[in-house]
Amino acid sequence: MTASLSCPNFMLVALLLLLKMTRNAAFDQADGELRFNEYTMIMSHNSAANKDTADGDFFKLFGSDQENSMYEQLTNNGVRGLSLDIKLDYSDRSRLRLVHNPIDYSDFETEMETHLVRFLEENEEAIVAINFEVIDDSQAAIRSTILDNLKSTFSNLFVNGVSLADMTFKYDNDLWKNLPEWPTLNEMRSSGQRLFLFHDRSEFRSTEYGFMFRDDVMKENFWEGLADCTARYQWNSDKVSFPNSNLSWSRLFFMNHFDSIAGTVGEGLLGGGINGWGRLYPRIKQCMNSNGSIKPNFISLDWVIQAEEALEVAKYLNFGGRIGSGQVCLDDSHCATEACNKMLSLCQCKECDANLLGSESCLGCEADQYCAPVENSLNECLSSAATISIAPTGMPVKKPTISPTANPSSALPTSMPVKATVSPTTSHPTTTPSDSPSVTLLRTSMPVEATISPTTSSPTAPPSFASPTAMPVDATVSPTTSHPTTSPSGSPSVTSRTAMPVETTASPIAASQSSPELTVTANATTLSPAAPTQMPTVPGIQTQANIANENSASAMFARPSGKKILLLIGVAGQVLLI
Secondary structure, X not given: OOOOOOXXXXXXXHHHHHHHHHHOOOOHHHOOOOEHHHOOEEEEOOOOOEHHHHOOOXXXXXXXXXXXXXXXXXXXXXXXXXXXXXXXXXXXXXOEEEEEOOEEEEEXXXXXXXXXXXXXXXXXXXXXXXXXXXXXXXXXXXXXXXXXXXXXXXXXXXXXXXXXXXXXXOOOOOOOOOOOOOOEHHHHHXXXXXXXXXXXXXXXXXXXXXXXXXXXXXXXXXXXXXXOOOEEEOOOOOEOOOOOOOOOOEOEEEEEOXXXXXOOXXXXXXXXXXXXXXXXXXXXXXXXXXXXXXXXXXXXXXXXXXXXXXXXXXXXXXXXXXOOOOOXXXXXXXXXXXXXXXXXXXXXXXXXXXXXXXXXXXXOOOOOEEEEOOOOOOOEEEEXXXXXXXXXXXXXXXXXXXXXXXXXXXXXXXXXXXXXXXXXXXXOOXXXXXXXXXXXXXXXXXXXXXXXXXXXXXXXXXXXXXXXXXXXXXXXXXXXXXXXXXXXXXXXXXXXXXXXXXXXXXXXXXXXXXXXXXXXXXXXXXXXXXXXXXXXXXXXEEEEEEEEEOOEEEEEEEOOOOOEEEEEEOOOOOEEEO
């Protein structure tokens, strides 16, 4: 009996899923076993200098380095670090101001309550770091007043009844004093110490409030320009240097990566722009080659509204996986994979030997894959068994090959295995009409190995079997055949086509000028493209389709920019979510 889900309820579930994906952009739930020195987060540079706060003011807009408010940066842009310039409010010395050079943006305590406190209340697992730089404090008396105001702010603001001062990480706490290395993120969450405060004034050190002098904890590259990666402070130090402490934890790396002149946001930028794979990842390697192989723990960026690929880089540094490709390029230097397809002007995986598996050996592929060339197309990542994964579930499909008589641009596979199950008393796979080599797999009870061959005119079957119990059957399906038959006698005959839940649907892919319209039958058991039935291949664009359950299906399209579009398709074939 097929369960049903009404369209309004389905759309609500889909929207909630999208919201969850967005709010978990910084992978808060997947990082718990990482130690803090193993973790990489994205930090917004001059977080308070944003267009939202500028509110149309010409000078504030001119000085802005971010688009959204700090709350939006944390909530929707995947940021987990804020970089803030503060100075004393000379009109009211009990207050501090958030500034960018001479431009005054807002009151410090008000912004912390409006944006930081709200975010921490809504995200009880989030770990956030703040890096303060103090401006216009040449006199010791001014620095002392600023410190008093910082202490006051963090004592007066509360997150679900707990003061910010009680939420700051304190390295001298009894919880950590015997640890050989930084605690894990889960340990920090359990302790409630999930707010990190760094500053650039040695006299601001305070273990009571968790104010850590950056020179004791971090190393940092010079912020100006992207051509190189040179020291700003503590470049050659590998261990922390907390006062009156025997801790020998690893020193953290604060990486500046922004340039007010070069392009950061927009479509079609070389390498994906400054925040893209092709610009950010090579510079990370450049910095690591210079700083003692310490990966960045904080990556400070402008315009984090377009930091999707930067988040992918951070995720790769945290968890491994695949180095990104698909960015616009003119030569290999524009690609994180060091491989630009100059015919298509797109980054691709870097060709390598089948024996050299791994993301660092075969840049742009998973750890168990190698990269092979494909004529008139982007290189492909293949497993050592010459298979690729084209479905979210990881269903292996043999490497597509081009027939000598076929148009190379269409790249129709000559052999593609499809798994199904067939009952001796029911139907088995049939093809769609005319020349569309799409196979629809129906509810059955017996495994079948079927092969789609664009050059085969008729299907064949294995010898008959003696009992109606489940056993394998091989069939070959031709694009020009309406449906397969079995032979010789004794094999289960195919008499009708019944609509049943799909286990897998596979279609050879051919070039097309437009994307097909994906449809789902009334009982949502079959996913197949409407005419034209062939899924298009567009250089640099990857397509994934998956049957989610008996009432929905999804298709994933990855554009050359690396952005992904998710389509959730409802019972009647309507697009529920993009």
